[in-house]
Amino acid sequence: MTEPLKPSTRLRRVSRGDKPAPKSIGPSPTITNPTTHHQTTTPSALSLFLSRASGQETPSAYGGYSTTSYGAQGGDDSGGFLAGASSQQGSQGGGKAYQDESLRPVTIKQILEAEEAYAGADFKIDNTTVTQITFVGQIRSINPQPTNITFKIDDGTGQIEVKKWIDVDKQDNSNGEFELDAHVRVWGRLKSFSNKRHVGAHVIRPVADFNEVNYHLLEAAYVHLFYTKGSLGDSGSGGASGGANNGESMFVDGGGYGNDSGGAGGQTMSKLTGCGPQARDVFKLINDASSNEGVHLNVIMSSLKMPVREVLAASDELLGQGLIYTTVDDETWAPLEY
Template identity: 55%
Template sequence: MSAYGGYAKTSYGAQGGDDGGGFTMGGTQQGSQGGGSKFADDSLRPVTIKQLIESEESYPGGPLAIDGVPVTQVTLIGQVREIKEQTTNVTYRVDDGTGIVDVKKWIDAERSDGGANTTFQLDTYVRVFGRLTAFNGKKHVGAHFIRAIEDFNEVNYHLLDATYVHLYLTKGAPGAGGGGGGGDAGGDGMFVDGSNGAHSAAPSRLNLCKPNAKRVFKFMQGASDNDGCGAAAIAQGTGMSVTEVIQAADDLLGQGLIYTTLDDETWAVLDY
């Protein structure tokens, strides 16, 4: 569970005995009442990988901070790009479109299954729960639990969760009209570099798509139907076949640029 300014998101699906190492799905720790430093840093925070990479020490030798707030327990979603199996751990290279980070799952030799799930195929979307760590200046996530994404809508939900928390900490509570913590008033750095707040993840992800997908995306951006665009309407408007449209839509779905609405062949553009 994560809690920021009244926002609470629970039940990300991390169930069962693979979330050891002191990780809990509870809210903010109670250590702050005892005068220690464990105030909000053990709350579970949804993040993008770019945020992890750009995190900095809250003070010399202190915990890493994002948006000026110390953070250790994080959850992220991305695609597995590489798997390295070693004696003591399995390292997954995870890419969410904003950056790439190593996720290490330590092997428990006392468990019959080794304590590490190595069944993920390359390019599988996974959700990671873990602890943000820096070693020799390089950040990685020590995973408590990793599971495959079964519903792609969860990718979109996660981005919304991460955006909400980021905006709350940098801009203040909804309706406050003021800045929060250490955010850049000139733009948003969650997804891409640059100071223009109008930038989003869409352009960089669209560059990874095939020409037909770019064509479909451009057509959908100009459509005004709140329920999304159907495959037949897109085919008629672009001169493509329905099969080509569906293949292009799969490409766009894989990059998190569109989402299904009324049915599996009706889509709308995801506004970041």
């Protein structure tokens, strides 16, 4: 006969209300942020699951955002981009996967002249793919709609429409904090619909310090030069693969950017391109002269074997281009240095 179980060893049925204690998965690993060199704790899989299930998922769980004093790179404190934002945006656009979600500071003129190989293709600025962009400008018009608010933003280089969708569940009343002609910073994605470009804004916030406007223009210029000229210290090849065509398209009529000679020499060569052959010969003679007082009319006639009428016509052409100026008298010219 089988001996009955002792009370201390009997099996107990686990009721549905009982929850077994979760097994320990060990301490969370630490990683070092390459930007700030601070150690941060990576959230465990269990903690992320519980936070998502409770609806209390926090952006800081994904960590590692670096911000400037003006928050140009987004982040938790300035309305940047969360890890799930790109996948959600891609699913709305037909499941398009974006591998590079870098945030690039730009001017509106760069946005309007961005290259699009075909309808629906990624936009390129300075021959580099752009997805997320940020810029600063003034509000010229506000058009509220039931589902979105359309702003017209002007930064001095051009105007573009910025569309911000309204979150009905949150009863978003962001229209009230913006005024006409006020400066704002925009984070968003460049889009095209019916051959008309606009920016789908993730975040729009007022600019509290006007220094942010100057800071943004400097940052946009730095990034533009990095892609067209390469980083500082390079021999010049760097990232300048195809940026020459867009070199002068960053601001309104930028001169000097993107020219092979670079700097003031690039401006001079650009202006000489529109001059005639006699004017170019006269400028070369004046520019190569060692005298600080310039070169007199008679010297030019003698050196170039050129009639006085042609020398005067060439000098007028160079004066009109801003390449030379008169010195001791009206018939002595020196090169205008920039």
